[in-house]
Amino acid sequence: MKIIVCVKQVPDAKDVRLDPKTNTLAREGVQSIMNPYDQYALEEAVLLKEQLGGEVTVLSMGPPQAVDVLRQAISLGADHGVLVSDRAFAGADTWATSYTLAKAIHKIGDFDLILCGKQAIDGDTAQVGPGLAIQLDIPFVTCIQKVREASESELVLERMMDDGYDVVAVSLPVLLTVVKDLNIPRIPSLKGKMKAKKAEFKILSAEDIGADSACIGLAGSPTQVVSVFPPPPRGERAVLTGTVEEQIEQLVEKIAVYL
Amino acid sequence: MDYFLSEEQSMIVEIAKQITDERIIPQRAELDRKDEFPRDILNSMAQADLFGVPIPEEYGGFGGGCLDIVLALEQLGRGCIGVGTAFAASALGVYPIIISGSEELKEKYLPPVAAGKKFAAFGLTEANAGSDASGIQTTAVLDGEEWVLNGTKQWITNGGEAQIYTVVAITDRKKGPRGASMFVVEEGDAGFSCGPKEKKMGIRASSTTELIFKDCRIPKDRIIGRAGTGFVTVMKTLDSSRPGIAALGLGIGQACLDESTTYAKQRVQFGKPIISFQAVQHILADMAIQLEASRALVYSAAKHIDAHPKDMSKVSSMCKVMATDMAMKVSIDAVQVMGGYGYMREYPVEKMMRDAKILQIYEGTNQVQRNVIGQELNKEYSRR
Numbered sequence: 001m002k003i004i005v006c007v008k009q010v011p012d013a014k015d016v017r018l019d020p021k022t023n024t025l026a027r028e029g030v031q032s033i034m035n036p037y038d039q040y041a042l043e044e045a046v047l048l049k050e051q052l053g054g055e056v057t058v059l060s061m062g063p064p065q066a067v068d069v070l071r072q073a074i075s076l077g078a079d080h081g082v083l084v085s086d087r088a089f090a091g092a093d094t095w096a097t098s099y100t101l102a103k104a105i106h107k108i109g110d111f112d113l114i115l116c117g118k119q120a121i122d123g124d125t126a127q128v129g130p131g132l133a134i135q136l137d138i139p140f141v142t143c144i145q146k147v148r149e150a151s152e153s154e155l156v157l158e159r160m161m162d163d164g165y166d167v168v169a170v171s172l173p174v175l176l177t178v179v180k181d182l183n184i185p186r187i188p189s190l191k192g193k194m195k196a197k198k199a200e201f202k203i204l205s206a207e208d209i210g211a212d213s214a215c216i217g218l219a220g221s222p223t224q225v226v227s228v229f230p231p232p233p234r235g236e237r238a239v240l241t242g243t244v245e246e247q248i249e250q251l252v253e254k255i256a257v258y259l
Numbered sequence: 260m261d262y263f264l265s266e267e268q269s270m271i272v273e274i275a276k277q278i279t280d281e282r283i284i285p286q287r288a289e290l291d292r293k294d295e296f297p298r299d300i301l302n303s304m305a306q307a308d309l310f311g312v313p314i315p316e317e318y319g320g321f322g323g324g325c326l327d328i329v330l331a332l333e334q335l336g337r338g339c340i341g342v343g344t345a346f347a348a349s350a351l352g353v354y355p356i357i358i359s360g361s362e363e364l365k366e367k368y369l370p371p372v373a374a375g376k377k378f379a380a381f382g383l384t385e386a387n388a389g390s391d392a393s394g395i396q397t398t399a400v401l402d403g404e405e406w407v408l409n410g411t412k413q414w415i416t417n418g419g420e421a422q423i424y425t426v427v428a429i430t431d432r433k434k435g436p437r438g439a440s441m442f443v444v445e446e447g448d449a450g451f452s453c454g455p456k457e458k459k460m461g462i463r464a465s466s467t468t469e470l471i472f473k474d475c476r477i478p479k480d481r482i483i484g485r486a487g488t489g490f491v492t493v494m495k496t497l498d499s500s501r502p503g504i505a506a507l508g509l510g511i512g513q514a515c516l517d518e519s520t521t522y523a524k525q526r527v528q529f530g531k532p533i534i535s536f537q538a539v540q541h542i543l544a545d546m547a548i549q550l551e552a553s554r555a556l557v558y559s560a561a562k563h564i565d566a567h568p569k570d571m572s573k574v575s576s577m578c579k580v581m582a583t584d585m586a587m588k589v590s591i592d593a594v595q596v597m598g599g600y601g602y603m604r605e606y607p608v609e610k611m612m613r614d615a616k617i618l619q620i621y622e623g624t625n626q627v628q629r630n631v632i633g634q635e636l637n638k639e640y641s642r643r
Contacts, residue, residue, distance in 0.1 A: 190308035
């Protein structure tokens with residue numbers, strides 16, 4: 001089975017903060033990691049490869065330093081890594097990103113399955129997976145929590161819902177987005193780390209993938225970010241003490257101010 | 260301190276550290292409370308190739324040296340030496356095969372242990388034979404094409420959990436120490452069984468049982484090396500494995516320093532964090548000094564062993580004594596710094612203190628190690 005896993009390099013949520021002047025993410029000095037949801041997608045891809053044979057290619061779009069997540073993916077069992085990187089991609093929204101990834105996948109060649117994390121923890125849109133499936137004109141199923149059965153031609157899946165889950169059978173090719181209940185990602189192996197150290201990655205530019213310049217980067221993005229701001233701080237809180245009667249009295253006093 | 264590790268050594272540290280932080284530390288209190296064998300954790304170590312580190316490359320391992328295994332065990336020991344002991348005992352179980360086994364035994368038993376698909380155990384100790392290995396009662400008698408084993412081994416780590424056991428038995432009582440031999444016994448061999456799990460003070464995640472042989476018949480070619488070479492193999496095995504026990508001591512020492520220093524910075528008494536009191540600072544300073552000195556000796560000893568594999572007894576014993584005595588002392592100090600909290604089970608240092616004690620006892624008590632060092636000194640100075 002040929003599997004492509006889309007991964008994104010994101011700032012580690014443990015030390016994210018906003019620049020108080022510009023209201024944008026302060027990326028300086030913040031460590032980058034593989035988007036956590038993508039780690040579950042990668043683990044499932046490697047499990048499927050171990051079960052059915054085949055190969056796993058990881059694909060990322062980002063600046064040159066995003067090869068770090070490709071290297072990490074190799075240490076965790078992926079076979080190949082491809083980075084799409086070009087200044088022309090800067091400012092891409094989810095639609096332009098989906099277009100760019102679809103073009104890159106055409107360039108990579110045939111596939112049976114594409115796995116994506118449900119969403120990236122920086123943008124939180126959950127749109128790129130489904131957008132990519134539309135661009136590739138293949139079916140997609142989102143929020144997969146379990147792969148029940150897998151064969152070369154069909155998957156039986158559990159899709160997480162608000163009130164339980166659906167069981168979905170799909171034929172391949174298909175694109176899935178996954179949630180964290182899917183598996184427990186492995187710890188990199190020594191063999192994997194050694195392989196990752198030596199791995200070389202294909203870096204594709206806009207020209208390499210034959211992208212239409214009107215469809216990529218800021219120019220190809222219908223979304224316009226008007227402003228970014230941190231949520232307002234929470235209002236003042238007070239804890240009332242004493243007997244229930246005393247507390248009610250205090251509460252009434254506090255409310256009365258506003259009447 | 261920077262010990263200038265190689266890139267591969269740094270990789271081993273990173274992997275073992277990740278397993279410790281993500282798998283062992285969140286589970287260690289429960290494993291301890293339930294006396295539970297850490298099968299899932301060991302499986303994740305297998306997947307990460309750690310079991311292959313001490314096994315030669317031609318048998319599916321990484322051909323790592325003493326320092327490589329020390330680095331892995333130090334990290335694991337920082338999390339839980341019960342888990343570390345289960346891991347280390349599997350390596351200990353196959354050292355006799357690596358050291359003295361036939362090509363056939365190596366090909367059959369080493370690859371599955373390197374892959375972590377099978378666990379191994381080492382059976383030497385008996386009710387009347389621990390430090391004095393010459394008291395061994397278990398016997399092996401050749402009967403046609405089979406060896407017949409009878410006797411009982413005691414306190415065997417990984418008992419009941421391992422699939423491969425290397426055991427010492429007397430094949431010729433008249434010859435004394437030269438009458439002992441080593442054999443491979445497999446789980447499921449007729450006449451071989453394991454006793455119930457022992458209840459221990461610490462390292463409760465590791466399994467400890469008797470091995471019981473009642474007319475246990477095994478094929479003739481399961482003998483490790485020639486008949487009568489058992490004690491030599493045992494001594495070489497323990498010389499090779501002791502730095503690993505020292506490494507578990509480094510792990511506990513580091514964990515105790517981390518826990519108690521973090522606590523001392525947070526705990527406020529008389530209006531100040533207790534780390535601002537010299538009485539506390541001096542305890543922490545002494546812990547740090549002893550830990551770093553032990554680490555320097557263990558790493559140096561491991562490097563010496565890697566460079567001079569025939570001259571390992573003395574340094575192996577020296578680093579085991581120093582690092583494990585340090586682990587005991589430092590864990591007691593950590594409980595002291597943390598006071599009443601340190602004594603409570605909600606905090607990890609009481610477990611570390613219970614666990615640390617075994618390091619001074621198993622794989623040769625620290626008194627026996629001092630005997631070895633003393634005898635080696637005697638030999639060295641006779642040559643001058």
